[in-house]
Amino acid sequence: MKRHLLLAALLCSIPAMPAAAQDAAAVRRRAARDSAALEQLRNDWADLRRYRAANDSLGAPAVGVDRVVFYGNSITDAWARFFPALFPGKPYVGRGISGQTTPQMLVRFHQDVVALQPKVVVILAGTNDIAGNTGPSTLAMIEDNLAAMTEIAKQHGIRVVLSSVLPVYDYPWKRGLEPAPKIAALNAWIKRYAAEVGETWLDYHTAMADARGGLPPELSSDGVHPNEAGYRLMAPLAEAAIARALVPR
Numbered sequence: 001m002k003r004h005l006l007l008a009a010l011l012c013s014i015p016a017m018p019a020a021a022q023d024a025a026a027v028r029r030r031a032a033r034d035s036a037a038l039e040q041l042r043n044d045w046a047d048l049r050r051y052r053a054a055n056d057s058l059g060a061p062a063v064g065v066d067r068v069v070f071y072g073n074s075i076t077d078a079w080a081r082f083f084p085a086l087f088p089g090k091p092y093v094g095r096g097i098s099g100q101t102t103p104q105m106l107v108r109f110h111q112d113v114v115a116l117q118p119k120v121v122v123i124l125a126g127t128n129d130i131a132g133n134t135g136p137s138t139l140a141m142i143e144d145n146l147a148a149m150t151e152i153a154k155q156h157g158i159r160v161v162l163s164s165v166l167p168v169y170d171y172p173w174k175r176g177l178e179p180a181p182k183i184a185a186l187n188a189w190i191k192r193y194a195a196e197v198g199e200t201w202l203d204y205h206t207a208m209a210d211a212r213g214g215l216p217p218e219l220s221s222d223g224v225h226p227n228e229a230g231y232r233l234m235a236p237l238a239e240a241a242i243a244r245a246l247v248p249r
Helices: 002-013 019-043 049-058 074-086 102-107 127-131 139-155 179-197 228-246
Strands: 068-072 092-096 120-124 159-163 200-202
Touching (some): 068 074, 102 139, 120 228, 127 139, 127 179, 139 159, 139 179, 159 228, 179 200, 200 228
Parallel strands (some): 068 092, 068 120, 120 159, 159 200
16 A cells, blocks of 8 residues: 555656647657558558458358348448347347448458358448548449449359448548538449349438438437447348348349
8 A cells, every 4th residue: 555655656746748748749649550550551451350360260150040241341340349239149240340441341352251151241331432531432433342242242142231321411530522412322323233133222321311411410429420329220220131131032
């Protein structure tokens, strides 16, 4: 106890770091984080290492188990934490990575989807492309990547649920892009494409959009990522789409 009191006294006696020094330290920390992130992108642009060990430990699904992989970006990444509560007992696997765009997802599709031998993959992607996370992207580029992922899945006997991009009025990290009409146009294409290739369309957007074409505050804290209420709204929509995808054809 005396040692703890002595340590506390010594800590209290250390002068506080001047504001300018604190600012400089914060700048150095940010620079270090940015440098590490840049190095990671150089060495592993698609972040293949993220799920490599988890995939190895997961193994093949048991006979008769209809494994489902939820595949996407930060929205899917965060959703996986709620799977035990929202999908109790279901063999659902989350393979989302924050910030990813469709070209990155296409690169890791075989490792993080095909190799897991799911019956169904639920793809939710495209909003980060519209935000320009990995550079400028046209709707046609996004559509090509979604089509490529769908084609790969179909070649391996995996049924595909193509999800609508969630509504966004403005990206807090890149203001002024006016994404709402672009998202609406992309979703219209996804819906048409799903019908053309005989796969399942999952419409989150209609159930979640406000009058501006954005995500309302009761469903999100930042207008992009769902909160728990948002995920609770999405869960039965996803379940219904998965059930449709599993119907023999």
